[in-house]
Amino acid sequence: DGGITQSPKYLFRKEGQNVTLSCEQNLNHDAMYWYRQDPGQGLRLIYYSQIVNDFQKGDIAEGYSVSREKKESFPLTVTSAQKNPTAFYLCASSIAGSSYEQYFGPGTRLTVT
Amino acid sequence: AQSVTQLGSHVSVSEGALVLLRCNYSSSVPPYLFWYVQYPNQGLQLLLKYTTGATLVKGINGFEAEFKKSETSFHLTKPSAHMSDAAEYFCAVSVVTGNQFYFGTGTSLTVIP
Numbered sequence: 001d002g003g004i005t006q007s008p009k010y011l012f013r014k015e016g017q018n019v020t021l022s023c024e025q026n027l028n029h030d031a032m033y034w035y036r037q038d039p040g041q042g043l044r045l046i047y048y049s050q051i052v053n054d055f056q057k058g059d060i061a062e063g064y065s066v067s068r069e070k071k072e073s074f075p076l077t078v079t080s081a082q083k084n085p086t087a088f089y090l091c092a093s094s095i096a097g098s099s100y101e102q103y104f105g106p107g108t109r110l111t112v113t
Numbered sequence: 114a115q116s117v118t119q120l121g122s123h124v125s126v127s128e129g130a131l132v133l134l135r136c137n138y139s140s141s142v143p144p145y146l147f148w149y150v151q152y153p154n155q156g157l158q159l160l161l162k163y164t165t166g167a168t169l170v171k172g173i174n175g176f177e178a179e180f181k182k183s184e185t186s187f188h189l190t191k192p193s194a195h196m197s198d199a200a201e202y203f204c205a206v207s208v209v210t211g212n213q214f215y216f217g218t219g220t221s222l223t224v225i226p
Contacts, residue, residue, distance in 0.1 A: 004156075031212070040122065042203065042218040043157075050212060058213070090156055098207040099145045099164045102214060104156035 002027045004105035006091050011110045013085075021076045021108045023091035029103070030096040032074035036060060037088040037107075046089075049074055050096055078110065085112045115140045115206050119217035127225045132176075132191040134220045136204035139185065146187040147205040147214070148178055157203060163187065174198070199224045 004025045013019045025032065031050050035043040045058030049068040063082025068074055074093075078085045088109050092102040120135040138144055145164050149157040161172025168180040174197075178189045187204060204217040 006156075033214075035216075040218060043216040045213060048213065088154075092157075096212075098209055098212055101147060101159045101162055102157075104149075104158070106156045107154065109154070 004091060004093055004103055006089075006105035006108050008108060009106065011108055013110070013112050015112055016080045017112075018080055019078050019085075019110065019112075021078065021089055021091075021110070023074045023076065023105060024072055025074075025091075025093045025103075025105075026072060027093055027103060028071070029093035030071070031094045032068065033092040033094075033102060034058075034064075034066065034074070034076045035090045035092065037090055043090065046076065078112075085110060115144070115208055115215045117204050117206050117215050117217035119202075119204055119220050121220055122218065123221045123223070125223040125225055126194045128196060129193050132189070132194045132198065132222065134189040134202050134204075134222065136178075136187045136189065136217060137185055138187065138204075138206045140206060140208055142208045145207045145209070146178075146180060147207075148172065148176070148187070148189050149203045149205065150174075151201040151203065151219075153200075160189070160202075194222075194224045196224050196226065198222060 007022045033048040034046040047066040049055035065077045091105040094100045094102045116139045118137045147162045148160040163180045171177045205214045
């Protein structure tokens, strides 16, 4: 079955540690996205990539980094510079082009204490 | 710039009653419009989308939405609510000149038996 996988489902880290969230898709989509979701704030775009080896900052990129070395993979690193990293993180992919819907993974809930 | 406003962060309806979730957008160019549903601790699932053509769009699970350009609205409706409709609903907009989605802050739907 085609889809997007995110692992792990739940992740716990100590403050000051970097952590990498995995996102893999087998839909053959060119575009991939990372969102952060907090209660009452909807989805906010962190980074997106339209093609391999290229990515752009979204609205809240500070404290995050990404790579896009393969079409199928778009890992997100939450660095220690992110002041409030506890959140639900969603990865999505789509055919390149703004008329196409985004397909979402199941999400990773990150808790930093 | 594009933006989305969802009026009513919480909506409650009785089982069997009409569901109406409101979405207004702001865009200086023709928009593409989407409705997504999210169940607790899961990713988002596409309900329906409007790109071009017929302004009344039908989606999954009996939902439909109508694009009204004069009112800059894309309200989501369902004639008869079911208990399984209880979830968070997000409206999103993208435009032909861009490569991002802009999400509303979401509406939590409660269905009362």
